[in-house]
Amino acid sequence: MRQGSIKVSTLLLCVFFCCALNANATSFSVTSYGAKANPSADDTTAFLTTWKAACACSGNVELLIPQGTYYLGQTVFRGPCKFNTITVNLQGTLKASTDLSRFGKGDDWVEFSFFNGLTLTGGGIFDGQGSASWSKNECPTKKNCKVLPTSVKFVSLNNAVVNSVTSIDPKFFHFGVLQCKNFKASNINIKAPEDSPNTDGIHIERSTTVSITDSIIGTGDDCISIGQGNADVLISGIKCGPGHGISVGSLGRYPNEGNVKGLIVKDSSLTGTTNGVRIKTWENSPSYSYVDNMTFQNIKMTNVFNPIIIDQNYCPYYNCDRSAPSKVKISNIFFQGITGSSKSQAVMTVKCSKSAPCQNVIVENVNLQYTGGSNPIALCSSADVKFPGTKPGECTSA
Template sequence: MKVEIILIICINAFSIGVKSQIEQETTDNPQQLSTGADSSQTFFIDNPVQLSTGADSSQTFFTEANSVGQGNAAIFEQQLSAVKTQATGTGTCSGGTYNVKDFGAKGDGKTDDCKAIQAAWLAACKCTGSPKVLIPSGTYLTGPVQFFGACKGTTITLQVQGTLKASTNLGHFGQRDWICFGWVRGLILTGGGTFDGQGTASWPYNKCPVTKKCNVLPTNLKFNAMTDTTVKGITSLNSKFFHIGVVNCQKFNVIGVHITAPGDSPNTDGLHFERSSDVTITDSIIATGDDCISIGHGNSRMTIKGITCGPGHGISVGSLGRYQNEGDVNGLLVKNCTLSKTTNGVRLKTWESSPNPSKAINITFEDIIMNNVCNPIIIDQTYCPYVSCESKLPSKVKLQDIFFRRIRGTSSTPIAVWLKCNKNIPCQNVVLQDINLSHPAGAKSTCQNIQAKTLGTVIPTPCKG
């Protein structure tokens, strides 16, 4: 049934008006965009059908599947049968390479190659051993593509050597993201290729920076319920929304990725995580319009090393405390990173009026270089990105055992250390050790509801509040 759902979604791109040539510009009807949560929270869905269609519209899939019409029903069935036969075949297989061009992909920059890419994945997914799906050099235009398991192999590799380009017509996505991976164990995504979200045409439709009720645009690459995943050496370019989103994943490794979008591109977070554990992110370059890396709720045992960040909004824990039943953040190490001309440095941010208590504990930022960074060290427990927010109660997110060690460089603002904590649940055991941040007018620090501990030399002079 899952295979048929995937195939129906993909084939409908052909049978209900999505032409084989993706040359149209962004849809004139922005209401076709999905509606969802704020830019950094809970737009990730666990249900496989809802993941395909959107959290707020469980009927979307069935509407699309049944909208083919009587006149196109026979053509639709023929397409479905052809793809199923080509992709699944009969018998068994072990390993092997599945080149998308052998399944009909053109890679000419004009043809929609969704069906061929999907078919190659389905063929590899049914194989034991360590099969590989190859997307060779070329330019492949697609609408939403879904790489779902469970697969039979011990590992499965998606080797992208070419460039995948997302459709610029938002009507092609409905409430789906662009490239989705789900329920796969042992995925290796590699090859040095590029995922180009072509987000420039879509960013004007993104109202999330100014209002809570907003249309959420497609994420470039989304990973849901994955285990033992490696993402290595790929490039994410100009995502319509987040570049890489990870939810409910275990043992997730990111190595040497390159993420880029203009500094003013809205909500283009580089990497965003929710409800995931045993995560490592190393040796990556991120230049984007929002957080280079954002750590949402429910994450544990995360290590981030060797990140070059800028432009962007820095490396952030949060925002936390906005939604019901958020999980704790426990165990984060951010080390050996360089941030340049970002609007924040290393940051923890929580909302006021949290519906439920939660915690962010055991978090360390160390050996960080700041180059002309606004707010190099910041804790903000009154976070609100909008012009105004209804703040009836203090944040219920408890911050404890937070360590800032060996952070040096230059601040673009006089306030280089800003620690604003909750008055009802003050931050506990926040430690500043060997800090050296300068500003031409003299760096300063400001504090509220916190007694931070200091070790070694701390510049600017620590504050008490």
């Protein structure tokens, strides 16, 4: 057996012994397990060895990543684990490999999955080094494309808290929240160039009781995207821009998608984005689903194209199948207290499905001025829209 292997085995035996003696407060540093924080070193194995030791402990556990820059390939922190809670204290910077072969068949870089009680904090940085891969992303033009890795993915977690971390330049999405329950994120800083493809800030899917608050997101796609199968999502205190706005969807692309209900987006601002707040569904959806009970409230727009959109004709490709309308039913949507400036004369566009017209869309105390000087207009089709106390106060046929 090599000397390095003996050293790691000895450390693991020591850690297990310490866990048995003191399960209430145990800390594991990646540097104790061989992480070098050196550009010539790959620290993936050291991080995974540290996780294995931490996962085997009961009580309240810390995984410490001290200051320094660590270079990683695909790194999956997977449970189930023995601990009650774990705090991942990210003080340093993690840099993703630029070699796409290092990610195998996976579509993520760092993953936390299948355990309870995560807190991710510490002020550190996830650097996806995406600029080396963006030219290889075919998804903006090819429907059935190979998806590049998301920087950080949270999968099947209960009671997770993420705060005070930064993500820059992912290869694809910054953060993905999938099948989580009671997930809270705050004070997140997200940065990528305006022209970086598919770099959604935070994507949420098949999750319940999620809150994203008090964060700054400037990226090349949606600042926050709410996908299928979500319930009880709160978005508050977000500064978005550049980017494509805050979006529900796109929905209805795949068979048997889950419904989306109980969304609140409030007390936020969007600056220079290509869309504001948006609901988008595909035409010719393969199965029925619904969107219900969504409120967009107290939102400030500054030089935003298309500030308010419901688009059930969504398709970003030139060869879309438009043979049938969307089967996603949209109802009980409230736009309240949305103010500011629009770079498009149509400050609101509601294009709904002919087979499932939008029901009970309320636009109240909304005042958006067109920067071109003409009067703002609202374009609507196949929708029941009411405008109490709002300019322009009526729909023009879309």
